[in-house]
Amino acid sequence: xxxxxxxxxxxxxxxIDRIHHVAEKVIAARHQGNDVVVVLSxxxxxxxRLIQLxxxxxxxxxxxxxxxxxxxxxxxSISLLSIALLARGCPARSLTGIQAGIKTxxxxxxxxxxxxxxxxxxxxxxxxxxxxxxxxxxxxELGSITTLGRGGSDTTAVALAAALKAHECxxxxxxxxxxxxxxxxxxxxxRLDRVTFEEMLELASLGAKVLQIRAVEFAGKYNVPVRVLxxxxxxxxxxxxxxxxxxxxxxxxxxxxxxxxxxxxxxGVPDRPGIARFILGAVSDRDIDVDMIVQNVPSVDxxxxxxxxxxxxxxxxxxxxxxxxxxxxEAKEVLGDDKxxxxxxxxxxxxxxxxxxxxxxxALGDEGINIHLISTSEIKISVLVNEKYTELGARTLHSxxxxxxxxxxxxxxxxxx
Amino acid sequence: xxxxxxxxxxxxxxxIDRIHHVAEKVIAARHQGNDVVVVLSxxxxxxxRLIQLxxxxxxxxxxxxxxxxxxxxxxxSISLLSIALLARGCPARSLTGIQAGIKTxxxxxxxxxxxxxxxxxxxxxxxxxxxxxxxxxxxxELGSITTLGRGGSDTTAVALAAALKAHECxxxxxxxxxxxxxxxxxxxxxRLDRVTFEEMLELASLGAKVLQIRAVEFAGKYNVPVRVLxxxxxxxxxxxxxxxxxxxxxxxxxxxxxxxxxxxxxxGVPDRPGIARFILGAVSDRDIDVDMIVQNVPSVDxxxxxxxxxxxxxxxxxxxxxxxxxxxxEAKEVLGDDKxxxxxxxxxxxxxxxxxxxxxxxALGDEGINIHLISTSEIKISVLVNEKYTELGARTLHSxxxxxxxxxxxxxxxxxx
Numbered sequence: 001x002x003x004x005x006x007x008x009x010x011x012x013x014x015x016i017d018r019i020h021h022v023a024e025k026v027i028a029a030r031h032q033g034n035d036v037v038v039v040l041s042x043x044x045x046x047x048x049r050l051i052q053l054x055x056x057x058x059x060x061x062x063x064x065x066x067x068x069x070x071x072x073x074x075x076x077s078i079s080l081l082s083i084a085l086l087a088r089g090c091p092a093r094s095l096t097g098i099q100a101g102i103k104t105x106x107x108x109x110x111x112x113x114x115x116x117x118x119x120x121x122x123x124x125x126x127x128x129x130x131x132x133x134x135x136x137x138x139x140x141e142l143g144s145i146t147t148l149g150r151g152g153s154d155t156t157a158v159a160l161a162a163a164l165k166a167h168e169c170x171x172x173x174x175x176x177x178x179x180x181x182x183x184x185x186x187x188x189x190x191r192l193d194r195v196t197f198e199e200m201l202e203l204a205s206l207g208a209k210v211l212q213i214r215a216v217e218f219a220g221k222y223n224v225p226v227r228v229l230x231x232x233x234x235x236x237x238x239x240x241x242x243x244x245x246x247x248x249x250x251x252x253x254x255x256x257x258x259x260x261x262x263x264x265x266x267x268g269v270p271d272r273p274g275i276a277r278f279i280l281g282a283v284s285d286r287d288i289d290v291d292m293i294v295q296n297v298p299s300v301d302x303x304x305x306x307x308x309x310x311x312x313x314x315x316x317x318x319x320x321x322x323x324x325x326x327x328x329x330e331a332k333e334v335l336g337d338d339k340x341x342x343x344x345x346x347x348x349x350x351x352x353x354x355x356x357x358x359x360x361x362x363a364l365g366d367e368g369i370n371i372h373l374i375s376t377s378e379i380k381i382s383v384l385v386n387e388k389y390t391e392l393g394a395r396t397l398h399s400x401x402x403x404x405x406x407x408x409x410x411x412x413x414x415x416x417x
Numbered sequence: 418x419x420x421x422x423x424x425x426x427x428x429x430x431x432x433i434d435r436i437h438h439v440a441e442k443v444i445a446a447r448h449q450g451n452d453v454v455v456v457l458s459x460x461x462x463x464x465x466r467l468i469q470l471x472x473x474x475x476x477x478x479x480x481x482x483x484x485x486x487x488x489x490x491x492x493x494s495i496s497l498l499s500i501a502l503l504a505r506g507c508p509a510r511s512l513t514g515i516q517a518g519i520k521t522x523x524x525x526x527x528x529x530x531x532x533x534x535x536x537x538x539x540x541x542x543x544x545x546x547x548x549x550x551x552x553x554x555x556x557x558e559l560g561s562i563t564t565l566g567r568g569g570s571d572t573t574a575v576a577l578a579a580a581l582k583a584h585e586c587x588x589x590x591x592x593x594x595x596x597x598x599x600x601x602x603x604x605x606x607x608r609l610d611r612v613t614f615e616e617m618l619e620l621a622s623l624g625a626k627v628l629q630i631r632a633v634e635f636a637g638k639y640n641v642p643v644r645v646l647x648x649x650x651x652x653x654x655x656x657x658x659x660x661x662x663x664x665x666x667x668x669x670x671x672x673x674x675x676x677x678x679x680x681x682x683x684x685g686v687p688d689r690p691g692i693a694r695f696i697l698g699a700v701s702d703r704d705i706d707v708d709m710i711v712q713n714v715p716s717v718d719x720x721x722x723x724x725x726x727x728x729x730x731x732x733x734x735x736x737x738x739x740x741x742x743x744x745x746x747e748a749k750e751v752l753g754d755d756k757x758x759x760x761x762x763x764x765x766x767x768x769x770x771x772x773x774x775x776x777x778x779x780a781l782g783d784e785g786i787n788i789h790l791i792s793t794s795e796i797k798i799s800v801l802v803n804e805k806y807t808e809l810g811a812r813t814l815h816s817x818x819x820x821x822x823x824x825x826x827x828x829x830x831x832x833x834x
Contacts, residue, residue: 016473050493056433057497058504065503068511069496072489076467079486080474086482087475094485098515099560120560143516143537 002167003125004029007039007135007157011174012231013077014044022231023084025172026130030090035125037164039135039157040081042073063108067137067147071097074134074153082132091129095120097137097145102156104138104146111138111146113155113218116163133160154215162222169219169226170237171211176230177238178203178210180403181255186395188404192238192253199253200240202346202380216240251356252347252401257394259341261291262315263373263384264322265307268332271298278329279306282321288314292342292375292382303332307373309384312338340372341390344382345397357381363400369393419584420542421446424456424552424574428591429648430494431461439648440501442589443547447507452542454581456552456574457498459490480525484554484564488514491551491570499549508546512537514554514562519573521555521563528555528563530572530635533580550577571632579639586636586643587654588628593647594655595620595627597820598672603812605821609655609670616670617657619763619797633657668773669764669818674811676758678708679732680790680801681739682724685749688715695746696723699738705731709759709792709799720749724790726801729755757789758807761799762814774798780817786810 006029008022022038029036042050050070054061061069078094085092101117124131135153138146148155154171161169177191178200195203197220201213210228219226219240229237269275276295283290292309299305310318315338326334343364350356357374360381364371369392373384385393398404423446425439439455446453459467467487471478478486495511502509518534541548552570555563565572571588578586594608595617612620614637618630627645636643636657646654686692693712700707709726716722727735732755739751760781767773774791777798781788786809790801802810815821 019474053493054496054500057436057500061500062503065496065499065511068499068513069493072492075489075492076470076486079482080470082482082485083471083474083478086479094482096485096562145513 001033001035003035003037003164005037005039005157005161005164005166005169006172007153007170008041008172008231009153009174010041010044010047012172013040013081016080018231019077019080019084022081022172023088023090025231026081026085027088027090030130034167036130037121037125037160037166038081038130038132039153039160040074040077040132041135041153042070043077046073046076064144067108067145071134071137071145071147074136078132078134085130085132091127092132093124093129094132094134095124096134097156098139098143100131100133100160102138102159104140104148106140106142106144106146108144108146110149111140113138113148113159116159118160118163121160121164152212152214154212155218158215158218158222158224158226161224161226162218166224169224171215171226171228172231173210173228174231175210175228176233176235177228178240178254180253181394181398182257185257185391186255186398188395188398190403193236194239194241195253196348197240197242198379199346199348202344202377203254203256211240250347250402251349251353252345252397252403253349254346255394255397255401255403256344256346257341257390259387259390260312261309261340261342261384262312262318262336262338263307263309263340264315264318265305265335266322266326266329266331266333267305267335268301268303269306269326269329270331271302271304275304275329276306279322279325280308282325283308283310283318286317286321288318292373292384294373294375309340309342309373337372339387340384341387341393342382342384343390343393343397344380345401346380347401348379350381351378359400360397363396364393367392367396369396418450418452420452420454420581422454422456422574422578422581422583422586423589424570424587425458425589425648426570426591427458427461427464429589430457430498433497435648436494436497436501439498439589440505440507442648443498443502444505444507447547451584453547454538454542454577454583455498455547455549456570456577457491457494457549458552458570459487460494463490463493481561484525484562488551488554488562488564491553495549495551502547502549508544509549510541510546511549511551512541513551514573515556515560517548517550517577519555519576521557521565523557523559523561523563525561525563527566528557530555530565530576533576535577535580538577538581565631569629569631571629572635575632575636575639575641575643578641578643579635583641586641588632588643588645589648590627590645591648592627592645593650593652594645595657595671597670598811598815599674602674602808603672603815605812605815607820610653611656611658612670613765614657614659615796616763616765619761619794620671620673628657667764667819668766668770669762669814669820670766671763672811672814672818672820673761673763674758674807676804676807677728678726678757678759678801679729679735679755680724680726680753680757681732681735682722682752683739683743683746683748683750684722684752685718685720686723686743686746687748688719688721692721692746693723696739696742697725699742700725700727700735703734703738705735709790709801711790711792726757726759726790754789756804757801758804758810759799759801760807760810760814761797762818763797764818765796767798768795776817777814780813781810784809784813786813
């Protein structure tokens with residue numbers, strides 16, 4: 001008998017009908033011989049409603065009280081699902097974050113889980129019940145209710161699966177898995193049967209918003225197999241796990257792209273130690289996140305060019321900061337461009353395959369797409385291109401790395417069990 | 418420096434504007450030098466909304482899950498008031514029933530408080546904060562959330578005042594105090610400055626729905642002075658307490674009436690031991706509450722007549738039960754009347770005044786009002802009359818016992834401080 005954790009998001013519990021549907025899915029998993037722990041988000045729209053209510057009293061509500069408020073959203077949904085399960089004769093009991101033993105730090109609105117005491121959950125399981133746990137919430141040392149921040153229910157599910165050493169953590173959502181790229185841009189995109197944690201991290205951070213990145217980090221750290229599934233369609237979904245038993249490892253697993261990018265370059269900075277820290281420090285002091293960072297070797301005049309990318313919202317303020325920094329550093333000039341996009345190929349397979357980068361650049365060059373910036377890691381190569389080439393670039397790379405081919409079939413018949 | 422517990426009902430926190438208004442009142446009480454603990458109900462209509470949501474999943478939702486659901490109503494209002502207080506620079510912290518240490522039994526939906534651990538509340542007070550406590554809820558031995566049943570927020574407030582040995586428990590509501598009788602029926606009705614716990618119990622149980630009867634019992638048991646006040650108008654309200662320093666004790670404090678009554682009489686029951694238990698047992702086995710009970714002495718033929726009253730909803734079923742019982746008891750006949758009302762005079766003063774009953778019956782008789790049934794206690798005399806005489810009877814008694822006179826003024830200038 002396997003233990004699985006099933007997490008259902010806000011859309012999945014967005015109406016009474018859907019709550020009944022979720023109850024049926026939970027019962028089906030039990031009938032397959034599994035022990036089930038359920039984690040729920042608030043009903044779709046409920047968290048926003050509560051936030052608006054808090055803000056209607058004060059535009060910047062106290063964080064502890066904000067958490068007290070919004071945590072009621074999940075409390076309502078776990079109660080409703082438990083009522084639905086019990087009405088079907090399935091033993092169930094709803095548990096708030098406190099009752100489920102989810103201890104966090106005291107960073108209200110963005111708390112981090114520090115420990116889970118699984119004894120209550122084990123007790124409920126041993127007595128044959130389905131614990132229905134409020135996602136997104138926990139409690140701190142003072143016994144105050146905390147929330148993990150948006151999307152935190154995924155993290156709750158993975159953390160409970162880790163604490164209970166569950167067989168699998170199933171994340172039910174409104175898509176049927178992780179795709180090779182965005183199907184709205186590349187119609188040939190297809191669902192992946194498997195993807196590694198590292199790949200998923202790169203895909204998630206680059207805009208494949210199926211799973212919260214914190215949940216993926218957590219799953220990787222504690223080696224919790226995570227399966228992304230659709231609440232509304234049957235299917236095996238995508239398994240996110242370390243080991244990969246596929247006979248033939250694909251070189252590239254997916255293509256990510258991000259239009260929300262702006263590039264800033266400081267040219268002709270006299271080369272001396274601490275330059276990078278000076279430049280990036282000015283930006284990060286203002287809480288601006290930097291994504292790609294590129295610095296070339298010094299030129300013959302002993303100066304360097306330093307480039308980085310930020311989110312477009314931060315473009316103007318970052319540019320101002322760099323003009324001030326350039327003056328202080330006696331740099332030649334500051335250049336900026338906010339009409340760019342980032343294209344990335346992601347795959348653990350590329351670690352052992354030479355020439356992947358060359359193939360990528362060649363394919364883009366053949367289409368006349370100029371590359372502004374290149375950044376590489378073990379399992380990812382990202383390039384900056386003009387924004388207008390986003391779709392063409394994504395389709396070209398998707399086809400170049402064989403992702404358009406029909407789905408591999410060694411995994412597609414595997415059930416979610 | 419006095420400690421006061423202030424409880425605000427659903428109407429008082431029914432909108433964002435009203436929550437701001439409550440915040441001002443709490444701050445005003447602190448500015449008068451008091452420590453304040455606040456107890457809140459859910460926003461008006463919210464509890465009903467949550468109950469409907471639970472019932473939309475299953476018409477008879479599991480009681481534990483029902484409590485998990487409806488307890489979120491108070492959690493929202495305590496959060497909102499705390500946000501409003503903090504925004505005004507008043508240190509405050511919301512506390513759920515669990516956090517406030519309110520231990521109950523496990524009777525979900527109608528739990529009883531078994532103990533209060535006031536340590537957390539004292540800590541917040543010592544640190545200069547206003548604890549804002551969710552009324553109507555607590556937790557049982559399993560750590561499950563329980564609710565005290567409708568109107569339980571009054572009980573929470575009184576129980577906290579008892580546990581903290583508060584100077585006073587102030588119940589803010591939409592009326593400005595306890596009245597001598599219903600002002601809609603008797604325009605001469607006036608607010609009482611003081612009333613005893615015993616009187617309040619009789620007035621509350623007879624339809625003066627200002628305070629929950631359980632809260633009054635609790636207040637009397639632990640000798641907690643309770644003041645009923647209006648949230649929306651300034652004024653001293655009505656103090657409910659044991660000791661009474663009034664120079665001249667009024668004989669009668671108030672007139673209560675209840676139209677929701679029906680009378681059943683079994684005539685000619687052979688007199689033998691256990692008759693009363695047999696008759697009333699049949700009724701109470703069906704969870705029908707009996708109010709007045711009257712049995713006369715046996716008549717010459719060794720039979721007795723036995724009468725009692727029930728709520729009108731229960732009239733038909735009670736009558737059927739009595740027809741069956743009458744057959745078994747070989748009684749002569751069963752009579753019923755559901756066009757009756759109960760009129761009561763209430764006052765601790767009548768204990769030491771002979772002839773109060775005589776004055777009552779005389780006054781009603783002078784108006785041609787026939788009395789069907791009489792029942793007396795230490796501080797109350799109730800009579801059943803034809804329903805059509807309800808208003809006339811109430812006005813007559815109100816005037817007969819001097820309640821129409823202008824308010825006594827030895828108390829009216831006393832502040833709520």
